[in-house]
Amino acid sequence: MDLSYTPDEQAFRAEVRSWLETHVPKTPLASFDTEAGFEQHREWEKTLASGNWGMVTWPEAYGGRGCNLIEWLIFEEEYYRAGAPGRVNQNGIFLLGPTLMEYGTPEQKARYLTKMASGEEIWAQGWSEPGAGSDMAAIRSTARREGDEYVINGQKIWSTRAVYADWVFCIFRTDPDSERHKGLSFIFVPLDAPGVTVRPIRQLDGLPGFAEIFFDDVRVPADNLLGDEGQGWRIAMATAGFERGLMLRSPARYKNTAKRLLELYRSRDNDILDLSIEDAVVRCYLDAEAYALSTYQTASRLVAGGSIGAEASCNKIFWSELDVLMHETALRLLGPQAELIDADQPPEAQGWQDGFLFSLAGPIYAGSNEIQRNIIAERMLGMPRA
Amino acid sequence: MDFSFSEEQLEFHNAVASMLRNEVTPERIRARWDTESGADAEVEKQIAEMGIPIMLVPEEQGGLGLTAVDIVLIAEAAGQVALPESIINDALVCAPLLAELALDNERCAQLLPQLLAGKIRLGVGHLINPYINFGADRDWFILPQGDEVHLVARDEVMLTPVGSVDPSRRLVRVDWTASEKSCVASGNYGAKLWRAALNRGALGAAAQLAGLAQGMIERAVNYSMDREQFGKAIGSFQAVKHLMADCATRLEFARPPLYRSAYTVSVAAERADYAISHAKVATGEAALLAARNAMQVHGAMGYTWECDLQIWMKHAWALDKAWGDAGFHKNRVHQWLLREGALTGPEYSFGRQDEELSYA
Numbered sequence: 001m002d003l004s005y006t007p008d009e010q011a012f013r014a015e016v017r018s019w020l021e022t023h024v025p026k027t028p029l030a031s032f033d034t035e036a037g038f039e040q041h042r043e044w045e046k047t048l049a050s051g052n053w054g055m056v057t058w059p060e061a062y063g064g065r066g067c068n069l070i071e072w073l074i075f076e077e078e079y080y081r082a083g084a085p086g087r088v089n090q091n092g093i094f095l096l097g098p099t100l101m102e103y104g105t106p107e108q109k110a111r112y113l114t115k116m117a118s119g120e121e122i123w124a125q126g127w128s129e130p131g132a133g134s135d136m137a138a139i140r141s142t143a144r145r146e147g148d149e150y151v152i153n154g155q156k157i158w159s160t161r162a163v164y165a166d167w168v169f170c171i172f173r174t175d176p177d178s179e180r181h182k183g184l185s186f187i188f189v190p191l192d193a194p195g196v197t198v199r200p201i202r203q204l205d206g207l208p209g210f211a212e213i214f215f216d217d218v219r220v221p222a223d224n225l226l227g228d229e230g231q232g233w234r235i236a237m238a239t240a241g242f243e244r245g246l247m248l249r250s251p252a253r254y255k256n257t258a259k260r261l262l263e264l265y266r267s268r269d270n271d272i273l274d275l276s277i278e279d280a281v282v283r284c285y286l287d288a289e290a291y292a293l294s295t296y297q298t299a300s301r302l303v304a305g306g307s308i309g310a311e312a313s314c315n316k317i318f319w320s321e322l323d324v325l326m327h328e329t330a331l332r333l334l335g336p337q338a339e340l341i342d343a344d345q346p347p348e349a350q351g352w353q354d355g356f357l358f359s360l361a362g363p364i365y366a367g368s369n370e371i372q373r374n375i376i377a378e379r380m381l382g383m384p385r386a
Numbered sequence: 387m388d389f390s391f392s393e394e395q396l397e398f399h400n401a402v403a404s405m406l407r408n409e410v411t412p413e414r415i416r417a418r419w420d421t422e423s424g425a426d427a428e429v430e431k432q433i434a435e436m437g438i439p440i441m442l443v444p445e446e447q448g449g450l451g452l453t454a455v456d457i458v459l460i461a462e463a464a465g466q467v468a469l470p471e472s473i474i475n476d477a478l479v480c481a482p483l484l485a486e487l488a489l490d491n492e493r494c495a496q497l498l499p500q501l502l503a504g505k506i507r508l509g510v511g512h513l514i515n516p517y518i519n520f521g522a523d524r525d526w527f528i529l530p531q532g533d534e535v536h537l538v539a540r541d542e543v544m545l546t547p548v549g550s551v552d553p554s555r556r557l558v559r560v561d562w563t564a565s566e567k568s569c570v571a572s573g574n575y576g577a578k579l580w581r582a583a584l585n586r587g588a589l590g591a592a593a594q595l596a597g598l599a600q601g602m603i604e605r606a607v608n609y610s611m612d613r614e615q616f617g618k619a620i621g622s623f624q625a626v627k628h629l630m631a632d633c634a635t636r637l638e639f640a641r642p643p644l645y646r647s648a649y650t651v652s653v654a655a656e657r658a659d660y661a662i663s664h665a666k667v668a669t670g671e672a673a674l675l676a677a678r679n680a681m682q683v684h685g686a687m688g689y690t691w692e693c694d695l696q697i698w699m700k701h702a703w704a705l706d707k708a709w710g711d712a713g714f715h716k717n718r719v720h721q722w723l724l725r726e727g728a729l730t731g732p733e734y735s736f737g738r739q740d741e742e743l744s745y746a
Contacts (some may be wrong), residue, residue, distance in 0.1 A: 001455050002388045003649050003736050009387055013733070070387045077733040252732035259730045262723055282716050285723055285730070286643070286664050292735040293389070293642035300389040314638040317631075370624070376634050377627030381607050384622040 003296075005074070012067075013074045019051055020082035032088040033207035038122075038164040041088035045119025054117035055093045058101075062109065063117030069246065069299035076250035091161060092116040092123035094247040096169050099239045103186075103227040112188070124162035124191070126170035126213055127236065129155060134371050136171075137180040137233070141215060143172035143187055145222065145229075150174070150187060152195075152218040160365075162211035163200045165191060171232045184232035188224040195219070204357045240367060241308060246299070248366065249319045251292035257326050257355070258288035264333050267348055280329040287322045291315075310379035313372040320362030320369060327356035387736075389645070391459065399459035403466070405432055410467040412694040418470055419553040423523060430471055439477050440502050442586075443485045448502045454478070454586065458593050458648035465597025465705075468697045470554035472520045478590040479583050480508045483528060486579060491570045493537055497526060511560055514584055514710050517548055521558035531564040535571035535579055538562055552700035582655055585662045587709035589651055592644050592662070595669035598702040599637045599676040605695055606630060606680035613685075620683070629679040636675050640668035657737075660722040663715035670712055673702040 005013070029044065030037030048054045049063055057072045058064025067075070087093065097116055100109055115121040132138040141154020152172060162168055168189050175183030191198060195218035200208030227235050265281045294315070298308065330352040331338040342350045363369040377383040391399075409429050418424050433439070441457050443449020461474045484501055487494035500506045509524035518524070522545055529536045529543075543562040550557050571579055607630055610621030620626050647665035650658040677699040681688035688695055706712070722728060729737060 001391060001645070001649055003646065003653075005387050005736070077731075077735075080732045251735075255732035255735065259732070262730055266724065278720055279716065282719050282723070286667060286719060287639065289664065289735060290639040290643050290668060292732075293646050294639055296387065296735065297389045297642045297645070300387070304390060311634075311638055314635040317635050318639050370628070373628040373631035374624065376631035377621075380634060381603070381630055382611075383607060383627050383630065384611060384619050386622050386624070 009070065009074060012071055013078060016053075016075050016078040017082070019053065020078055020084055023047055023051065024082045024084045028083075029085045031207055032086060032161070033163070033203070033205075033209040035164060038088060041085055042119050042122060044085045045087070045089055045122075049118040054119065055097060058097065058113065058117060062113035068303050070296070070303060072247075073250065073252070073296060073299055076252040077255070080250075080252040080256040088161065089116065089119060089122045090248065091125045091165075091169075092121070092167075095125065095239050096123055098247065099186075099235060100226065102238060103231075103235050108223075108226065121167055122161065122165045124159045124165040124168040124211075124213075126156035126159045126162070126168040126189070128158045130157055133158075134368055136236070137184075139171055139173055139184060141170070141172050142176060143174050143185060144176070145174065146219075148222050149219045150222060150224070152187070152189065152215040152220065154215050156213040156215075158201075158210050158365075159213050160210045162191065162198055162213055163208045167191060168213060169226075171236050174229050174232075178230075181233040183230055184236075185229050186226040186232040186235045187220065188226065189215070189218060189220050193218050193220065204360065205354060241312060246295060246302075246308070246312075246315075249315075251288070251295045254288040254319060254322055254326070255292055257323070258285045260351075261285070261326050261330050261333075264330055264348060264352075268333050274332055277329070277332060280325070280332070284322065284326045284329055287318070288326070291319055291322065294318075310375060313367075313375040313380070316366060317363075317369050317372050317376075320359075323359040323362050324356075327352060327359045331356055389642075391455070391645075395456055395459065398456070399463060402436060402438070402460050403463035405436070406463055406467045406469060410469050412697055415468065415470055415554060415697055424520065424554065424556040425471060425523065429469075430473070433471070433473050434504055438473060439504075440481055441477055442482045443498075443502065447485050447488065448499060449481065449485065453652035454589060454648040455645075455652050458589070458645060461590050461593030462597040462600075462644075465594030465599075465701075466601045468554070468598060468601060468701045469594075470701075474590040474594060475510075475519065475587060476508070478586040480510050480528075482586060483510055483579060483583050484508055486582075487528075487535065487537070487570050491537075494570055497537075509560075510583060512580065512583060512587065512709075514714070515587075515708060517557040517559055519708075520556045521545055521560060522547065522556060527560060527562070528570075529560065529562060529564075530580060531569075533572060533574075533576040533580065534564065534569050535576045536562075536564050536568040537570045538568050542568070550700075550704060552704045554697065554701060555704060578656075581659075584709060585651060585655065585658045588662050588666045588715070589644075589647055591705045591709045592647070592665040592669040595666075595673040595702060595705050596637065596640055596644055598698050598705070599633065599640070599669070599673040602673075602676040602680040602695065602698045602702070603630060603633050603637065605698065606633075606676075606683040609687075610683050626683055629683060633672070633676045633679050636668075636672040640665075640672040643668045659718050663710070663718040663722075666710060666715045667712055667719070670706040670715075674706055677702050 029040040032038050032041040052065055054063050056065045056067040056075050059066055129139055143150040143152045168191055170187055171184050172187055173183055174185040195216040197214040199212045201210050203209040261284055334349055378385055418426055437450050440449040441452045445451035464474050484494055484498055488498040501508055506525040509518045509521045509527045511518055511529040513530050525540050527538050543560050545558045548557045548559055610626050611619050613620050644665040647661040650661040680695055684695055687693050
């Protein structure tokens with residue numbers, strides 16, 4: 001155990017810091033759930049890619065730097081320290097990217113990963129259906145093989161970023177006689193293909209952060225299949241592993257929120273009446289730090305050749321509940337001022353109300369926390385299935 | 387950056403954990419409850435043979451010269467079987483404190499070889515702990531008078547047993563009178579020694595709390611698979627699963643702070659307050675939640691004297707309050723977070739790297 005950074009790691013941190021100081025936009029971008037903001041964020045992805053910072057853990061051949069996970073954590077720490085924009089392509093780079101790396105053909109990797117890292121193609125995720133949420137194996141949308149094409153029919157819902165994205169990665173039923181986890185396949189669909197209709201859904205903050213997608217005899221090349229036909233469930237579970245595991249929510253994000261919370265607490269120290277506020281602030285900070293430490297521990301294990309197990313489901317519960325608690329605590333600190341929209345807040349109070357709304361989605365998306373608790377109980381603790 | 391244990395550390399942990407599983411069973415713990423000493427001589431002998439009590443004493447003074455990182459998994463394993471004996475405390479607090487004092491105090495220097503040889507037993511009092519566990523079987527005591535450190539013999543103190551909710555503990559109150567002759571350290575040096583003792587004591591308690599939490603989760607999970615209601619194992623019900631998943635999650639995020647604190651104690655003991663307090667708060671919460679939920683999973687059986695779960699629960703309740711309770715440690719964290727120049731950004735989980743000591 002050596003919890004100090006090597007000279008190489010420190011040099012890497014310095015390089016990241018210096019690049020970000022020069023390139024991070026001085027004024028915040030508009031929300032990527034607006035049309036203008038989406039394009040601003042796409043431009044930012046292109047800027048990142050111009051310095052080969054799009055996805056540092058990827059091989060150089062796909063626009064990455066071949067970094068290990070410790071270096072990725074350092075990059076993320078510097079990224080949040082610098083206040084750099086949110087990653088509009090997170091479905092692509094954090095979820096589909098690693099999945100493609102594992103299951104894609106060389107042609108698919110070359111075709112999709114490079115444009116993903118460069119920000120040219122932004123991805124949405126299309127798994128949930130009106131009748132298939134937590135019970136994802138109830139998927140009914142179909143992809144029928146016809147010659148060199150798949151013909152797709154059905155509906156997806158809660159597709160994050162789908163309103164302005166270029167592509168969606170989906171799971172469809174390719175075997176019409178199959179049931180549950182069998183007969184599903186993982187297929188890419190361009191969102192401008194004939195027969196695709198995207199209907200925006202306004203989220204709690206009023207912006208169209210996700211959408212319904214309707215497929216009406218949509219034709220895509222058979223090459224858009226990832227892995228083998230019928231392998232969709234297994235591939236999706238691998239993707240979900242990335243989602244719940246390390247990459248989707250880097251600890252730096254929560255350490256940064258915890259730091260801001262502490263600053264808010266310090267700035268309002270004298271007029272707080274809530275007797276339990278110190279306890280909440282301390283807990284938020286310690287839990288954010290615990291998540292960071294845990295991720296370093298997991299990263300060390302993976303760097304040494306280990307693997308992620310069912311304990312990854314603990315991550316998702318922990319960071320999502322922590323995020324809610326941090327924002328609830330901030331709103332308690334703001335008191336009656338908390339309800340104001342950002343435009344009417346002083347600078348130090350901005351972001352908390354929006355962040356609070358978004359934090360409420362955390363315990364629901366990426367597999368609800370109830371599903372995660374089932375996974376922990378069954379796969380980590382060995383308790384019997386219902 | 388490498389946040390993992392070495393092969394040697396893991397192998398030693400496996401050897402000790404396996405021995406403890408065989409020798410420290412609920413039956414043998416209950417057998418101790420009816421004895422005055424509360425000790426199991428055979429277990430103590432085996433632990434001494436593995437060198438655990440002298441792990442942290444420097445090699446040049448006759449110890450094994452190991453660090454807190456080397457012992458933290460051992461302490462966790464002790465908690466997992468709810469080991470009653472005070473070995474972890476002896477190894478983390480008593481032996482290192484006497485070894486440090488022995489460097490420039492003749493009386494302590496004379497005692498150290500006897501302690502290392504297992505010929506005498508040493509008890510350490512601390513202002514944060516009102517009582518000393520297993521104090522009645524000690525030959526010597528190191529006791530506080532303000533910042534002063536005093537070394538007194540058994541016949542110079544009055545010991546009064548006090549009962550604990552945990553039948554495995556053997557608490558005593560120590561009444562004594564400080565004298566110029568008994569003082570072995572004072573002033574800033576004394577304060578530094580007491581602070582280091584508190585941090586090492588809290589580390590030992592935290593590690594055992596993590597192990598106790600693990601032990602309780604395992605017991606409750608096993609019970610939930612045997613016990614049937616409505617025609618199936620109660621462990622198949624989501625309400626029961628989620629109680630256990632919550633415990634597992636709390637524990638999963640208590641261990642990394644625990645291991646970090648062991649590292650900090652090893653490399654920069656004078657800056658360990660924050661890391662130790664984080665570990666103690668996190669493991670205490672994990673253990674209390676595990677006690678609460680494990681008992682709920684056991685149903686009425688969990689409320690009986692017969693159910694072995696009480697061995698773990700009561701040990702956890704006691705250790706959660708030992709070496710600084712949650713209030714004490716949360717206050718230390720609070721002070722640390724509010725101090726001028728606190729390193730709180732996302733880039734500071736491991737302190738400032740450009741300083742001479744690469745850890746804060």
